[in-house]
Amino acid sequence: MSEFFLTQVINFGTPLVGLILFLGALGFPVGASVVVIAAGAFSQQGILPWATTAVIGLVGALAGDTLSFSIGHYAKDWAQKRFENSTLWLNAKNSFQQHAGLTIFLTRWLITAVAIPTNLIAGGSGYKFSHFMAYDIAGESVWILLYGGLGYMFGSQWELVNDFLSNFGGLVLGLVIIGFGIRQVIIMQKAGKKEAYKNAEA
Amino acid sequence: MAANTNPKQKALVIGLIILGVLFTAFFGMRVARAFRKFDGHRPPPRGEVETDVELIRDWMTVKFISHTYAVPERILFEALDISPNSNFEKSLKDINEEYFPDQDGYVLDLIKATVQTNLPQPPTGPTPPAAP
Numbered sequence: 001m002s003e004f005f006l007t008q009v010i011n012f013g014t015p016l017v018g019l020i021l022f023l024g025a026l027g028f029p030v031g032a033s034v035v036v037i038a039a040g041a042f043s044q045q046g047i048l049p050w051a052t053t054a055v056i057g058l059v060g061a062l063a064g065d066t067l068s069f070s071i072g073h074y075a076k077d078w079a080q081k082r083f084e085n086s087t088l089w090l091n092a093k094n095s096f097q098q099h100a101g102l103t104i105f106l107t108r109w110l111i112t113a114v115a116i117p118t119n120l121i122a123g124g125s126g127y128k129f130s131h132f133m134a135y136d137i138a139g140e141s142v143w144i145l146l147y148g149g150l151g152y153m154f155g156s157q158w159e160l161v162n163d164f165l166s167n168f169g170g171l172v173l174g175l176v177i178i179g180f181g182i183r184q185v186i187i188m189q190k191a192g193k194k195e196a197y198k199n200a201e202a
Numbered sequence: 203m204a205a206n207t208n209p210k211q212k213a214l215v216i217g218l219i220i221l222g223v224l225f226t227a228f229f230g231m232r233v234a235r236a237f238r239k240f241d242g243h244r245p246p247p248r249g250e251v252e253t254d255v256e257l258i259r260d261w262m263t264v265k266f267i268s269h270t271y272a273v274p275e276r277i278l279f280e281a282l283d284i285s286p287n288s289n290f291e292k293s294l295k296d297i298n299e300e301y302f303p304d305q306d307g308y309v310l311d312l313i314k315a316t317v318q319t320n321l322p323q324p325p326t327g328p329t330p331p332a333a334p
Binding site for chain 2: 003004006007010011045046155157159160161163164167169170171174175176177178180181182184185188
């Protein structure tokens with residue numbers, strides 16, 4: 001799929017980068033990160049104007065994030081009714097509210113695989129839109145400048161950068177999952193000790 | 203883990219940690235491999251024309267390849283023996299499917315060979331004055 005879009009970026013230029021990043025932010029499998037790295041390389045080769053491409057790409061990504069946040073926001077009442085008795089949903093909501101800023105920022109450029117669920121949870125949990133936007137702008141800017149910048153640096157050899165970054169994101173996601181699991185074990189152990197102490201006292 | 207923990211919850215957490223370990227091992231190996239490749243390559247010096255034809259891919263267009271390798275489009279279309287009209291924006295893969303449907307990868311290989319033989323000569327230094 002991303003190969004088709006790369007051909008179209010060569011042919012239609014900057015507006016298509018904006019459109020692809022918009023679709024990517026909505027969850028369509030368009031290979032948005034590949035396009036950002038390639039756009040950086042195409043800028044270095046004189047095919048795309050780097051500044052305009054970066055701005056239009058950023059606008060496209062922000063528009064897509066805003067729309068997916070809105071979907072979560074308008075589905076809030078439905079989710080509330082559907083999951084009001086689910087402790088898992090309540091825990092997820094509370095946990096998100098505690099680390100919302102960092103989560104939004106990191107899922108824009110480091111753990112991109114969970115960016116869409118993050119947008120939906122942010123919208124659905126009643127997180128303030130202005131705060132979401134601030135972290136979103138910061139994260140998407142890092143994504144475009146870092147990924148696009150590496151593409152620009154490596155020029156026609158940008159595929160090496162893509163290979164490295166796409167796997168690095170998976171590695172970080174794996175470490176986050178392990179960290180989350182260990183945290184749950186510690187919480188469970190603490191709860192177990194508390195209960196045992198209560199039972200002993202009684 | 204506490205003995206009185208809900209067994210369902212316990213299984214979920216263990217499953218999560220196993221998933222995390224598998225993810226980390228799989229992507230960790232891929233990162234290490236990508237890093238080794240990364241380390242062995244250096245980007246071409248700024249302003250210099252690309253000369254490595256192995257970087258040509260079938261999603262590229264003739265126009266793009268011509269720009270990247272500084273080989274005139276006319277030479278590439280002549281090698282393919284097709285008209286440039288309406289083929290400018292087509293990828294090598296699309297050209298292959300349209301004109302050479304029975305020869306998989308033919309266009310990519312032909313373009314690589316044509317670019318290789320028509321790469322611009324690197325600028326040579328000033329020639330020493332002839333001996334008297």
